[in-house]
Amino acid sequence: MYDTKRVESIVGQDDIKISARKVQVYYGDKHAIKDVDVDILDKTVTAFIGPSGCGKSTFLRCINRMNDTIPIARIEGQIKLDGEDIYDKRVDPVQLRARVGMVFQKPNPFPKSIYDNVAYGARIHGLARNKAELDEIIEKSLRGAALWNEVKDRLNEPGTGLSGGQQQRLCIARAVATSPEVLLMDEPCSALDPIATGQVEELIDQLRQEFSVVIVTHSMQQAARVSQKTAFFHLGNLVEYGDTDDIFTKPRDTRTEAYISGRIG
Amino acid sequence: MSIGLLLLIVVGLGVIGYILGRRRALASVAGDPRKLHSLPSQYGQSVFLFTVVPALLLLIVWLLAAPSVIDGQVRGTVTTDGVSQSEIDLKMADVGRISDGLGALMAANDMSEDDLTALTPGDSDLRGQLAAVGVAVGADVEPAVFEAAKHKRSLTNSAGLIRTVLILLVALAGLAYAMTRIRPDFRARNVSEAVVKALLLGSSLIAILTTVGIVLSLIFETMHFFRLYPAKDFFLSLTWNPQFRGGSDLGVWPLIWGTLYVSFIALLVAVPIGLLAAIYLAEYATKRVRSVAKPLIEILAGIPTIVYGLFALITVGPMLRDYFAQPLGLGNSSSSVMTAGLVMGIMLIPFVSSLSDDIINSVPQSMRDGSYGLGATKSESIKQVILPAALPGVVGAVLLAASRAIGETMIVVLGAGAAAKLSMNPFEAMTTVTVKIVSQLTGDTEFASPETLVAFALGLTLFVFTLGLNVLALYIVRKYREQYE
Amino acid sequence: MTDATAHNAPAAAPARPKSLLTQDARTKRRNAAEKRFRTYGAVAICLAIAALVMLLTSVLGNGASSFFQTYAKIEVTLDPEVLDPKGNRDPAEMSKITTIGYGNLMKQAFPASLQAAGVSTEGVPEKEIGDMLSKEAPAQLRNRVLNNPDLLGETISFWALANGRIDGYLKDRVTMTSAERDGNVSPEQLQLADRMMEADLLEKRFNWDFITFPDASELRPEAAGLGVAIIGSAYMMLIVLFLALPIGVAASIYLEEFAPQNRLTDLIEVNISNLAAVPSIVFGILGLAVFINYAGLPASAPIVGGLVLTLMTLPTIIISTRAALKAVPPSIRDAALGVGASKMQSVFHHVLPLAMPGILTGTILGLAQALGETAPLLLIGMVAFVRDYPSWPVDGLFEPASALPVQVYNFTTRGDPAFVERASGAIIVLLVFLLCMNLLAIYLRRKFERRW
Known part of the structure; x- marks a missing residue:
């Protein structure tokens, strides 16, 4: 187990x-996340890796309080966004989620038109004062998600009619449209074919210039390709956190090494 | 011999057949069941089935066919040239009642068959005697009608005798045939299983038979009605005013208007409350609240409609009259469209809420996650994502509720009133299709007057309406289910 | 992917509070809307539950009193001269004395026994004193004497059924003011009733007769009971059970286990789901047209009602039976087939017994639904006024009877307000039966619930 001081030495305080x-998560009696300390940098892609059931997705969902929607989940410890505790009583999770967006494992476009899918977040947060501004947000988000050219002529068709990869990029565009500061991605490519995966990975790399991206992935190759920082989770513990290159080339923990070389997983 | 006794004898023969068959099978292999193709009991079973099934099938066919055969025979005797179809129908109704009455007369007065044959319509006070056993005959009895009635009685009696003999013969023949087939290599299991499978199929065909029965009886009697009353007036007239002595106005529109008005108010109550309740239960309620509130609401669905009817009659109606209609000067009738609509709305709440609850729950969790993940509040997610996604299902549920409302009878009978009116005032008493079906068909029913037969035309209207709504609703709901499977 | 460049990312959002700890105006508005919406939901639930509570209290409040009935105590001398003029104590001879004879006897005995007990009858003419008893009371006395001829010549104290108005007075339905406007009762009679109560000659007693007596005419609501209706309903439930259960189970087995994928099967399925939604009154029309008019079965008889309700209940039973059969895992079928059982044997020996609790639960719920059904029974003549108890089945099935829910309807169509109490009381009886059936269904489900 590594200590906090090491974390702080890895990253400069300013970009955090x-x-x-000391984040703990309990699902009923199950202790799903044990004592996790981690700092995530701005404008960086951070990958969470680890075997299934290790708690990486659970931890990800803590960052925008999605676990609030599960009645049996209980969270202890502290998570700060720009120095403010997001589990403070005064914090409205709705306001938090506008700043910390999320993309899910399975593409989940709403049963609405492509336009309305992207406009959804902007509308509920009141980001546009008129139709022209909204149109602008839609176009920029779709361009930002590298989908604009493919759908610009059929914005009024249902989002569910797109291919899997397009659907996932639509979901990313939908998240981008609310101008978040952090984008959480929970295995965004696990339901996609290799070509679509390539497109999404390329997109993630570009998104880094605007946001801090946290991606949970099953695939070590993917983590290596897209991320600058990697955290390895095992059985609810954060085992190792550091530069992606270091984790994959010279892991310090034997469990990390075992996972990377394919002996556990 | 009564049908019940006949049934018992046939089943008794079947049991005897079972025992004999089993014994014979064992005897054929000198008591060594291993040499038989099937188990000994299966041989017995095959004899039982061969004895009972053909006899019962014949009985059913007989019961269905005999009345119309006898009717046809009797009809011939009262038909004379130049008499209209409807007059013959009237006569046939008399014939039926008199022949029933004769039987009752015989039982009541200890008469013999001969006494009965000796009776003539000229006899002193035949009408009075018939009335004494509960059979009311309109005018004095025509000799031809009386003879026809006696003819019908004797036909019915001899038909009963023939039936008994025939059915017993069939049962015995089946028994004998099945017994002769018993040999060690007889595939008793396969045979009896094939018969059982046919019986299972037969049982499921009853659903089709019921539908056919409903459709045929409605169409047949409706055609009968339209021979007596012009279809044009039924569909186009705006007045409903039945008269006992002919000259009725039987326009369907006031009834349809009342039906739709009551149903509309019912849906206005049930849909918002039911839908909001379903949303609350599915999305907000804690487990404990849900486990208490959901069964409580579903109790409403288990309460018979007559209870709602009484509630409308003694509580809701007077309340609406005293606190709304009279102070507002809108009327002083306790039965009103509002009364019936409100109470029917309460009845439909659990219907809408449990269907909607299912439908909302079948919207995948990923939709909710997607919406929450973008920072939407629960109500925004419900209104803008979940409900639109569930819309087809909810529409289906509302259509099903509408079909319930249109077909509901007891609440409107006790709550809506009996006056056929085309009015907009919801505090006025109006009437519905179902109320009129009940009022035209209860009491002494004479199946030859348009005032009675109109009920069948109303029934057909109702059936077509509700069937259309149901088919549409089921189609929408099924499409919706497929979307998320 | 040429269009994806970081510079094209969305424009900076409008001013957003930098701190998470304060809510901006928009979030506050949104949260208020959230709270409002949530309140709507809670209000809807409360409205639904309030409606249920109102419904039940209305019925219980109006009906509970029907289980108690007012009786007046009379000392009556059973004069053999009047009741058995031939003096041979032969019940057949005695039954020739009609209720009128007993009525006269009571009319004389009632004022006399009041005076004997020291209750003043001042201001009430003798005839009106007699009118305070039910018109049914002489029949009660006659039955008692005919059942026990040895009573002749003795003076017995007899609790006679009081008139409905007097009963209403004890139940606060009739007041002095309403009596002034009522032709059937006078304030003086009510004052006499007060005096009788003080002398313990008038009291409310538990009313078994309400459950066992047959219906009574418009003029004697105090004697109306549910006996015939309960028997009629019970007969119909028997018919439904004996027909709908086997037919429904057979049809479900066919559809679930044997039916090939073809047009006929589809047709059957469509028919079943549509029949489940056909308005009940249409089944009544079917019963009237086919069973009564065409097949010539007697009107008002439980057999016709039972057949109609059977056809109505079949879809319910088929749907729940199929669900129960579906819940039996295929491994059970495979296991039976694997040891050489035929398909038929595997179904009847293994699948059906395992599905039985589910089938029974569904059947009970179907029966409960049939028990409360009213509309179709109106059309097949069960509204008729029936005072004779039907005999035992099978013959009894073909004799006129009433049914509980129809009896409720019947009571509501009568003028006397005392019948509202009767109707509500009948509903209580009906609801108690339904409650028992539902509890039984829940018990069966809990007890035999299986997790595969």
């Missing part, structure tokens, strides 16, 4: 977007 300290 999210810092988590």
Whole structure:
């Protein structure tokens, strides 16, 4: 187990977007996340890797309080966004989620038109004062998600009619449209074919210039390709956190090494 | 011999057949069941089935066919040239009642068959005697009608005798045939299983038979009605005013208007409350609240409609009259469209809420996650994502509720009133299709007057309406289910 | 992917509070809307539950009193001269004395026994004193004497059924003011009733007769009971059980286990789901047209009602039976087939017994639904006024009877307000039966619930 001081030495204090300290998550009696400390940098892609059931997705869902929607989940410890505790009583999760967006494992476009899908977040948060501004947000988000050229002529068709990869990029566009500061991605490519995966990965790399991106992935190759920082989770513990290159080339923990070389997983 | 006794004898023969068959099978292999193709009991079973099934089938066919055969025979005797179809129908109704009455007369007065044959319409006070056993005959009895009635009685009696003999013969023949087939290599299991399978199929065909029965009886009697009353007036007239002595106005529109008005108010109550309740239960309620509130609401669905009817009659109606209609000067009738609509709305709440609850729950969790993940509140997610996604299903549920409302009878009978009116005032008493079906068909029913037969035309209207709504609703709901499977 | 460049990312959002700890105006508005919406939902639930509570209290409030009935105590001397003029104590001879004879006897005995007990009858003419008893009371006395001829010549104290108005007075339905406007009762009679109560000659007693007596005419609501209706309903339930259960189970087995994928099967399925939604009154029309008019079965008889309700209940039973059969895992069928059982044997020996609890639960719920059904029974003549108890089945099935829900309707169509109490009381009886059936269904489901 590594200590907090090491975390702080890895990253410079100034760029820290999210810092988590002593985070515990319980699902009923199950202790799903144990004592996790981690700092996530601004404008960086951070990958969470680890075997299934290790808690990486659970931890991800803590960052925008999606676990609030599960009645049996209980969270202890502290997660700070720009120095403010997101589990403070005064914090409205709705306001938090506007700043910390999320993309899910399975593409989940709403049963509405492509336009309305992207406009959804902008509308509920009141980001546009008129139709022209909304149109602008839609176009920029779709361009940002590298989907504009493919759908610009059929914005009024249902989002569910797109291919899997397009649907996932639509979901990313939908998240981008609310201008978040952090984008959480929960295995965004696991339901996609290799070509679509390539497109989404390319997109993630570009998104880094605007946001801090946290991606949970099953695939070590993907983590290596898209991320600058990697955190390895095992059985609810954060085992190792550091530069992606270091984790994959010279892991310090034997469990990390075992996972990377394919002996556990 | 009564049908019940006949049934018992046939089943008794079947049981005897079972025992004999089993014994014979064992005897054929000298008591060594291993040499038989099937189990000994299966041989017995095959004899039982061969004895009972053909006899019962014949009985059913007989019961269905005999009345119309006898009717046809009797009809011939009262038909004379130059008499209209409807007059013959009237006569046939008399014939039926008199022949029933004769039987009752015989039982009541200890008469013998001969006494009965000796009776003539000229006899003193035949009408009075018939009335004494509960059979009311309109005018004095025509000799031809009386003879026809006696003819019908004797036909019915001899038909009963023939039936008994025939059915017993068939049962015995089946028994004998099945017994002769018993040999060690007889595939008793396969045979009896094939018969059982046919019986299972037969049982499921009853659903089709019921539908056919409903459709045929409605169409047949409706055609009968339209021979007596012009279809044009039924569909186009705006007045409903039945008269006992002919000259009725039987326009369907006031009834359809009342039906739709009551149903509309019912849906206005049930849809918002039911839908909001379903949303609350599915999305907001804690487990504990849900486990208490959901069964409580579903109790409403288990309460018979007569209870709602009484509630409308003694509580809701007077309340609406005293606190709304009279102070507002809108009327002083306790039965009103509002009364019936309100109470029917309460009845439909659980219907809408449990269907909607299912439908909302079948919207995948990923939709909710997607919406929450973008920072939407629960109500925004419900209104803008979940409900639009569930819309087809909810529409289907509302259509099903509408079909319930249109077909509902007891609440409107006790709550809506009996006056056929085309009015907009919801505090006025109006009437519905179902109320009129009940009022035209209860009491002494004479199946030859348009005032009675109109009920069948109303029934057909109702059936077509509700069937259309149901088919549409089921189609929409099924499409919706497929979308998320 | 040429269009994806970081510079094209969305324009900076409008001013957003930098701190998470304060809510901006828009979030506050949105949260208020959220709270409002949530309140709507809670209000809807409360409205639904309030409606249920109102419904039940209305019925219970109006009906509970029907289980108690007012009786007046009379000392009556059973004069053999009047009741058995031939003096041979032969019940057949005695039954020739009609209720009128007993009525006269009571009319004389009632004022006399009041005076004997020291209750003043001042201001009430003798005839009106007699009118305070039910018109049914002489029949009660006659039955008692005919059942026990040895009573002749003795003076017995007899609790006679009081008139409905007097009963209403004890139940606060009739007041002094309403009596002034009522032709059937006078304030003086009510004052006499007060005096009788003080002398313990008038009291409310538990009313078994309400459950066992047959219906009574318009003029004697105090004697109306549910006996015939309960028997009629019970007979119909028997018919439904004996027909709908086997036919429904057979049809479900066919559809679930044997039916090939073809047009006929589709047709059957469509028919079943549509029949489940056909308005009940249409089944009544079917019963009237086919069973009564065409097949010539007697009107008002439980057999016709039972057949109609059977056809109505079949879809319910088929749907729940199929669900129960579906819930039996295929491994059970495979296991039976694997040891050489035929398909038929595997179904009847293994699948059906395992599905039985589910089938029974569905059947009970179907029966409960049939028990409360009213509309179709109106059309097949069960509204008729029936005072004779039907005999035992099978013959009894073909004799006129009433049914509980129809009896409720019947009571509501009568003028006397005392019948509202009767109707509500009948509903209580009906609801108690339904409650028992539902509890039984829940018990069966809990007890035999299986997790595969």
